[in-house]
Amino acid sequence: MLQEESDLSLIIAQIVQKLKGSNLYSQLERQAWASLQRPEIKLESLKEDIKEFFKISGWEKKLQNAVYSELSVFPLPSHPAAPPEHLKEPLVYMRKAQGSWEKRILKSLNSMCTELSIPLARKRPAGEQKELLNKWNEMGTDEPDLSLFRPVYAPKDFLEVLINLRNPNYENGDSLSFRTHLGLIQVPLKVKDIPELKECFVELGLNIGQLGIDDSTQVPPELFENEHVRIGQKVLAEQDSAAAQQYIRQGSPTALRAELWALILNISSQPEDVLYYEQLKTNVIQHDLLVDSLIYKDVKLTASNDDYYFVFEDYLYQVLLCFSRDTSVLSHFAFNSASPPKSYIRGKLGLEEYAVFYPPNGVIPFHGFSMYVAPLCFLYHEPSKLYQIFREMYVRFFFRLHSISSHPSGIVSLCLLFETLLQTYLPQLFYHLREIGAQPLRISFKWMVRAFSGYLATDQLLLLWDRILGYNSLEILAVLAAAVFAFRAVNLMEVTSLAAAEAVLADLSTLKVMPLLQIFLFATVT
Amino acid sequence: MSRVLVPCHVKGTVALQVGDVRTSQGRPGVLVIDVTFPSVAPFELQEITFKNYYTAFLSIRVRQHTSAHTPAKWVTCLRDYCLMPDPHSEEGAQEYVSLFKHQSPSVTFPKWLSHPVPCEQPALLREGLPDPSRVSSEVQQMWALTEMIRASHTSTRIGRFDVDGCYDLNLLSYT
Numbered sequence A: 001m002l003q004e005e006s007d008l009s010l011i012i013a014q015i016v017q018k019l020k021g022s023n024l025y026s027q028l029e030r031q032a033w034a035s036l037q038r039p040e041i042k043l044e045s046l047k048e049d050i051k052e053f054f055k056i057s058g059w060e061k062k063l064q065n066a067v068y069s070e071l072s073v074f075p076l077p078s079h080p081a082a083p084p085e086h087l088k089e090p091l092v093y094m095r096k097a098q099g100s101w102e103k104r105i106l107k108s109l110n111s112m113c114t115e116l117s118i119p120l121a122r123k124r125p126a127g128e129q130k131e132l133l134n135k136w137n138e139m140g141t142d143e144p145d146l147s148l149f150r151p152v153y154a155p156k157d158f159l160e161v162l163i164n165l166r167n168p169n170y171e172n173g174d175s176l177s178f179r180t181h182l183g184l185i186q187v188p189l190k191v192k193d194i195p196e197l198k199e200c201f202v203e204l205g206l207n208i209g210q211l212g213i214d215d216s217t218q219v220p221p222e223l224f225e226n227e228h229v230r231i232g233q234k235v236l237a238e239q240d241s242a243a244a245q246q247y248i249r250q251g252s253p254t255a256l257r258a259e260l261w262a263l264i265l266n267i268s269s270q271p272e273d274v275l276y277y278e279q280l281k282t283n284v285i286q287h288d289l290l291v292d293s294l295i296y297k298d299v300k301l302t303a304s305n306d307d308y309y310f311v312f313e314d315y316l317y318q319v320l321l322c323f324s325r326d327t328s329v330l331s332h333f334a335f336n337s338a339s340p341p342k343s344y345i346r347g348k349l350g351l352e353e354y355a356v357f358y359p360p361n362g363v364i365p366f367h368g369f370s371m372y373v374a375p376l377c378f379l380y381h382e383p384s385k386l387y388q389i390f391r392e393m394y395v396r397f398f399f400r401l402h403s404i405s406s407h408p409s410g411i412v413s414l415c416l417l418f419e420t421l422l423q424t425y426l427p428q429l430f431y432h433l434r435e436i437g438a439q440p441l442r443i444s445f446k447w448m449v450r451a452f453s454g455y456l457a458t459d460q461l462l463l464l465w466d467r468i469l470g471y472n473s474l475e476i477l478a479v480l481a482a483a484v485f486a487f488r489a490v491n492l493m494e495v496t497s498l499a500a501a502e503a504v505l506a507d508l509s510t511l512k513v514m515p516l517l518q519i520f521l522f523a524t525v526t
Numbered sequence B: 001m002s003r004v005l006v007p008c009h010v011k012g013t014v015a016l017q018v019g020d021v022r023t024s025q026g027r028p029g030v031l032v033i034d035v036t037f038p039s040v041a042p043f044e045l046q047e048i049t050f051k052n053y054y055t056a057f058l059s060i061r062v063r064q065h066t067s068a069h070t071p072a073k074w075v076t077c078l079r080d081y082c083l084m085p086d087p088h089s090e091e092g093a094q095e096y097v098s099l100f101k102h103q104s105p106s107v108t109f110p111k112w113l114s115h116p117v118p119c120e121q122p123a124l125l126r127e128g129l130p131d132p133s134r135v136s137s138e139v140q141q142m143w144a145l146t147e148m149i150r151a152s153h154t155s156t157r158i159g160r161f162d163v164d165g166c167y168d169l170n171l172l173s174y175t
Helices: A001-021 A023-035 A046-057 A060-073 A086-087 A092-116 A128-135 A136-141 A155-163 A194-200 A225-237 A240-249 A253-264 A271-286 A292-299 A310-324 A327-334 A376-380 A385-397 A400-403 A411-425 A429-434 A440-449 A457-470 A475-487 A488-492 A498-504 A515-525 B130-150
Strands: A121-123 A285-288 A342-345 A355-357 B009-017 B031-036 B047-051 B057-064 B074-081 B096-100 B169-172
Touching: A001 A023, A001 A060, A023 A060, A023 A136, A046 A060, A046 A429, A060 A240, A060 A271, A086 A327, A092 A155, A092 A310, A092 A515, A092 B169, A121 A253, A121 B009, A128 A271, A136 B169, A155 A411, A155 A440, A155 B057, A194 A411, A194 A475, A194 A515, A225 A240, A240 A253, A240 A457, A253 A310, A271 A285, A271 A310, A271 A385, A285 A292, A285 B130, A292 A310, A310 A376, A327 A385, A327 B074, A376 A385, A376 A457, A385 A400, A400 A411, A400 A440, A400 B057, A411 A429, A411 A440, A429 A488, A440 A475, A440 A498, A457 A475, A457 A515
Parallel strands: none
Antiparallel strands: A121 A285, A342 A355, A342 B169, B009 B031, B047 B096, B057 B074
């Protein structure tokens, strides 16, 4: 009993410490002071009366949402003897692999720097600052010469690193044995099988209404849709994060989605948040970073070429350039296996007082990074709100898609989950694809790394991301990837090369994700 | 309550297997680690902390002296305590674990918290109710810890990434 209490008080202490630095804390303080004027607050029962006031005025709910948010994001407190690296990633060999991968990225960035003779960071002269400020809302019209820049890495480079991951304590041997995994991923992480996934994703079951299935034109709205919308409005009126997260497992009505996601992510645009965003914008104006060119190049190569997202090009710069300068993102590295790159002020190499992180947020964008932001532009049009939502999505979910870790939502686990599902439930297809040299992961990897952004139609993508938020897990990406293969299995059985397999799976824009997921999980004969 | 690290000597692992060590091909699944306490006066063991490395189940046996006249005997404190729920996967493989001496058995604990002793009643534990002063001092210790965390500076970020307005950088460091 004692240990349970002490564990709980440790969690409480950690959350209190985190919230004490937040806007909410100062707001609650102000509200408490202001409430002293109210007639119902009596000195004899001060504490109880203020608590009651908080409950009635909705402030208690805001606090609950903040606590729920912290619990969703922050891992449980670890053993007192565990060093900070252990919280980032418990397995030593994965930490080492991540470290080597990072070193490669840094070398690549450094060589780009020296080859092109462009500094990592440069203070803009006044004239240039003014020009950029004027052009802030139409940075897309700029056509800088980006031909010399190349993305630091692409998903397929990252895949090669994951394929070569080995646990030194796991006897694999070079020759194939019953212990070798038949897929590309060779590390023995624990992944769920279909019975476990069914338990986990129970709200996606056949007898439960879903948006993405039961709101199609053939289904009368009285059967499910109307009631679901009504419940959604109620959830929003209550402003309860936990309820919203539960609700959205069945999908979000389009009209309510922006507010629901903000509620789940506990984002409420306060004046302080708008000010913070403006401060970031000022940082962009003042300093030019090498990563800015990488961002420009990425947007030009990916989002600008996409039929759905090219209209949002300017928004993407406004979000991503500010994101690079946001030091508050650094705090997520406590539970990210990755570490922010370090540098020193010129001439002060090795002096710790002159050590800085580069870029300021510690995240180096890769090819396709802007696609994490693009779908959000459909929901949020106010730049600071769009920015906050993206940042929260990144530090909760997206960072796991491009760092090496053993976390169940990490990309390594997702890859293994995908391969295991395919191998177990579509063994003939898996075997055939392997035989023709078309390892399935080589095709599905890019989908998962981008959380399917740019591959699915936008409305389908948003329905998928509803479930990511609802279940607070990225495992659904692996399940969908397997479901797509299952759907196109007949065609895939007939191909005889990797290129042909890629062609069968090149266009996912017509797919409806919810029926695919439901059939794969609940209606496939095993 | 003062808790002190007890100096101990951890010997190398010895494999338990049947037959000749040199000629057998299989890898033994059971290893034994001897831990001795060289020159210490008799003490009461409160907590054992270690970092796991791919051990699935743990048993602990203790040889204790009860009195001067009876010979020391081996007592099993822990039998087949599960460290890795699925030994073929990475769960729990490299976790930090603490095992406590505890009296009240309970339902579920997070991995690194105390484990209630299963069937065998270990002779280490005392009879009767826990010592109230010890309980209250343990609670006090936890509260001191929480107060310490609360008092330490908040996590607000000021937002500056430069040093005195300067962000003119060299190259990225590899360390």
